[in-house]
Amino acid sequence: MTSTTTSTTGPTNPTVAALLARSNELGADPKNTNYAGGNTSATGTGTDPVTGAETELLWVKGSGGDLGTLTEQGLAVLRLDRVRALESVYPGVEREDEMVAAFDHCLFGTGGAAPSIDTAMHALVETAHVDHLHPDAGIALATAADGERLTRECFGDAVVWVPWRRPGFQLGLDIAAIQRENPQAIGCILGGHGITAWGDTSEEVQRNALRIIAEATQFIERTGSAEPFGAHDPSRDALPEAERRAKASALAPVIRGLASTDAPMVGHWTDTEVVHEFLGGDKLGKLAAQGTSCPDHFLRTKVKPLVLDLPAHASIEESVARLQELHEAYRADYTAYYERHADADSPAMRGADPAIVLVPGVGMFSFGTDKQTARVAGEFYVNAIQVMRGAEAISTYSPIEESEKFRIEYWALEEAKLQRKPAPKPLATRVALVTGGGSGIGRATAERLVAEGACVVIADLNPDSAQAVAEELGGPDKAVALRADVSDEDAVVQAVADAVLAFGGLDLIVNNAGLSLSKPLLETTAKDWDLQHDVMARGSFLISRETARVMIDQAMGGDIVYISSKNSVFAGPNNIAYSATKADQAHQVRLLAAELGGHQIRVNGINPDGVVRGSGIFAGGWGASRAKVYGVEEEKLGEFYAQRTLLKREVLPANVANAVFALTAGDLSHTTGLHVPVDAGVAAAFLR
Structure with a gap:
């Protein structure tokens, strides 16, 4: 019988062992995917404990896990024939969320993680191994205004373009159809989202995923413009280190207080070259206002940041006064965004404060309900900056529509995930x-x-x-x-x-x-x-x-x-x-x-x-x-x-x-x- 839970000696099934090794290696390199982003899978056989017969199984990273630290317990294990049989009862894209609950009826054994929304993608593609990742270079192609043309230019027919579709059962059907229709392809670029690669062996799918990332990176470097963020504005240059730290420490409590208007937050300060480069370009206002595109990004960073529109050498007093004005405007804008798209079934608005605040000359402040969440939000916005850099270098950055962002941010499935989180401890956020x-x-x-x-x-x-x-x-x-x-x-x-x-x-x-x-x-x-x-x-x-x-x-x-x-x-x-x-x-x-x-x-x-x-x-x-x-x-x-x-x-x-x-x-x-x-x-x- 194949175990579906973690043992102290590691997985005994070689398919599972290879999947975990591949996942950990891919997840350890931030060029491949971001924290807790993406998912990997493998198919193989296990013994049915009731009949004793060999059963074809799908092991796939479960909901909420991180590839870099994935263990056997973080895998969902499903009967492959039952998952694929769901296609015959699929009620259509308007009711595709119902399919997530259906995955529970396909589980094999006990233990393991809950199946994620991407399970269909892994089950329906007819190869033994599938990797879905969120590399910055891949998302740059995915968010370029003419991404479909650029994908052909970059990869020829080896990688196929898939138009934006919200993650779910229909996206799995779309990718499976494209894989069948393009037997020469090793994977696809998912419009607005990321990449998916496939292969007959664990080594092959990893090689294909890394090839897509490498070729996308090289294509951007080879063909991209030298100033993707626009002309440099010296008035927004990073301040000298001591001055930068002093201003950051003076502004941080004010910004944290503003970001905690609806609920208390912990903060994180990011002071890196890539952030300051973004803050110093004359496209800053336009790109920041367009917001992020990949769902993994904006679920943690909100759809767009608050940007202090003052030069680096603005005084603390000027900066505080302007931040207070901008915060009031941000809250009004976010409330309007919610009201534009919410309907009677939408979850209540979760708060109108920014998760990311950008301050020229100083850096980026990110916020979350604990330090890890705040730090990861900042890391995701750095990923978003790199995506914008790549897209603007080869084309024009064109993220998914605002209405689609809202559908994901206030998705019933996302709300259910939030409701399952344990109650905070008494001193959480303090x-x-x-x-x-x-x-x-x-x-x-x-x-x-x-x-x-x-x-x-x-x-x-x-x-x-x-x-x-x-x-x-x-x-x-x-x-x-x-x-x-x-x-x-x-x-x-x-x-x-x-x-x-x-x-x-x-x-x-x-x-x-x-x-x-x-x-x-x-x-x-x-x-x-x-x-x-x-x-x-x-x-x-x-x-x-x-x-x-x-x-x-x-x-x-x-x-x-x-x-x-x-x-x-x-x-x-x-x-x-x-x-x-x-x-x-x-x-x-x-x-x-x-x-x-x-x-x-x-x-x-x-x-x-x-x-x-x-x-x-x-x-x-x-x-x-x-x-x-x-x-x-x-x-x-x-x-x-x-x-x-x-x-x-x-x-x-x-x-x-x-x-x-x-x-x-x-x-x-x-x-x-x-x-x-x-x-x-x-x-x-x-x-x-």
């Missing part, structure tokens, strides 16, 4: 900055925030510790590391700017960086005092000031949480500098809660006590000092602290992280200026 995030409470807080859906910037004086935590949490789509000396004003300004560029803005700040020197009054030096106040009182002030600027510019509200201490209200022995600076932090909470509430920024504090395990402060000598004060062994300090509490429980970093989550996840939406004790019950520190 961007957090945690100081002192490389160890102890900061590390535990970063772990909890990422687990609850947030993107996290881990700032620490020790960059190696911060980087290790970021990598453990999933890398740059989940967490990034920054070196930050919170006592240095210039370093804080730069760290916040870098944090903004990592995820587009900031929403949730955790002032956790700290240290302590446990000494009696007469042994405490001015240097001891200054060091602790510089890191915790001054550092928290600097971080709060700079991040508040970002959150005010975003106009999305936010949270600032101070990790203060039980010592902010409790007078312990031999601890003058630490306790005084914690009292400073505690009052900053009250002051900032009063000042920032009008911006919907909530400021709260947490008062831990006795957090020994995993603590960078205790490991740095504080533990030994406090153990000496209390006359206990250092390794038993946590137990000592637990026994002096009402609950007799040791406080762990995760307990503090839980409090951060409770304050910021939404249930305490009307709470600000609060201090939450996380000390297992220290009566002397009860707030009065």
